[in-house]
C-alpha cells in the first residue's frame with residue numbers, strides 16, 4: 001500500500017515509516033523540516049534508534065521510502081504529529097488541526113477514497129470532534145464514504161521503538177467505518193500480536209489508560225520501596241516475589257527516582273485534565289503524579305544541604321540508551337542543587353549535549369571517574385550499564401563519602417545509599 005506519513009521525521013512518524021517500508025509498503029515521509037527530509041534521503045536518521053540506520057539504507061536502496069513536503073496520492077494518510085502539553089495538562093491540538101486542514105484541502109481534488117489514520121496521542125473524542133469536522137469542511141467530502149477514518153495508537157518505547165513497532169503485543173484499530181478498519185487491518189496482516197478492532201474513542205483511551213497504568217505501577221513500587229527502605233527490607237526481593245503472580249508480571253517494578261520522558265508525564269497529566277473537564281476528580285492519577293515528583297524531593301532531602309559543595313550527577317537522560325532528557329529527574333534535581341548554591345559536575349554517556357541546552361552553566365565531565373574526582377557527594381540518576389563497571393577506587397577519589405542511587409546500578413560493594421533499597 002502507499003502510505004503518506006505526516007510528521008515523518010518525528011520519533012513516531014519516522015519509526016512507523018521505516019517499519020512499514022521494511023514490510024515493502026510504499027512510504028512517503030512528509031514534514032515541514034526540509035533539512036531533516038534531505039538527511040533522510042541521504043541515509044541520515046532524524047532520531048536515534050538502534051537498527052534504524054540499517055533499515056533506512058535498505059529501504060532507500062529498494063526505493064520504497066521517499067520524502068515530500070506535500071501529501072501525494074496515497075491509500076493511507078497517517079498523522080504522527082506532536083500533541084504537547086498545555087499549562088493545565090491538556091493537549092495542544094494545534095498541529096493536529098493544521099494537518100487536518102492540509103489533508104482536507106489536499107484530498108478535495110482526489111477521486112480516490114483514502115483512509116486517514118491518526119497515530120498521534122490524542123485524548124478520547126479528538127479524532128471524532130477535531131479531525132473529522134476539519135477534514136470534512138476543508139475537503140467538502142464525508143467521512144465514511146469519501147474518505148475513511150481510523151485511530152491507531154502507538155506503544156513505542158524510546159530506544160527500542162523499531163523493535164516495538166515490528167513486534168507489537170497488540171495492534172489497536174479504532175474505526176469510524178468498517179471499510180477503513182478492514183484496510184488498516186490488512187496493512188498489519190503480517191505483523192505479530194493480537195489485532196483488536198474498536199471504536200475511535202476507545203482506541204484513544206486505550207493509549208492513555210495504558211501509559212497511566214504503567215506510570216501507576218511505577219509509583220506503586222516506589223511507594224512500597226519507600227516503606228521497605230524504612231523497614232530494612234530489600235524492595236527488589238519484594239518486587240521479584242509479587243512478579244511471580246502472573247496477574248502482576250515482572251515489568252515496570254524497578255523502584256527509584258521515578259519516571260520521566262516525553263510520554264508518561266504528559267499522558268497522565270492529559271488524562272487527569274480530561275477527567276476534571278468532565279467533572280471527575282482523578283484522585284489516583286493525581287497521587288501517581290505527586291508521588292513521582294516527590295521521589296526527586298526524597299533524593300534531595302536524603303542528600304541534605306549542598307550549598308558550597310560539589311555534587312557529581314551521574315546520568316542525565318530520563319532512561320538509558322537515549323539522549324532524551326525531557327522530564328528527566330535530573331532536571332529537577334540539578335535545578336534544586338544549583339538553586340541551593342551547590343556546584344554540579346554532570347556526566348552522561350549520551351545526554352550531555354541535550355542537557356547543556358537546559359543547564360549550560362554547570363560543569364560537564366568527560367567520564368564518570370572525572371566527575372567523581374572533585375566531588376563531595378554523588379547521585380546516580382540513570383541506570384546506564386557503564387555505571388556497573390565503576391569500582392570502589394573510583395569513588396574513594398571523591399572528597400566526601402555520600403553516594404545516593406536513584407537507580408539500582410552500582411556494584412553492591414560500593415555500598416551506596418539506595419533511594420528505596
Ligand code: UDX
Pocket residue numbers: 154155156157158159211214218251252253254255256257258259260261262263264318319
Ligand atoms: C513509554 C511507554 O513504555 C511506551 O509504551 C509509550 O509508547 C511511550 O512511553 P518511554 O517513555 O520511551 O515509553 O520509556 P519507558 O521505557 O517506558 O520508561 C519510562 C520511564 O519510566 C523512564 O524514566 C524509566 O526510567 C522509568 N521506569 C521504567 C521506572 O522508573 N521503573 C520501571 O520499572 C520502568
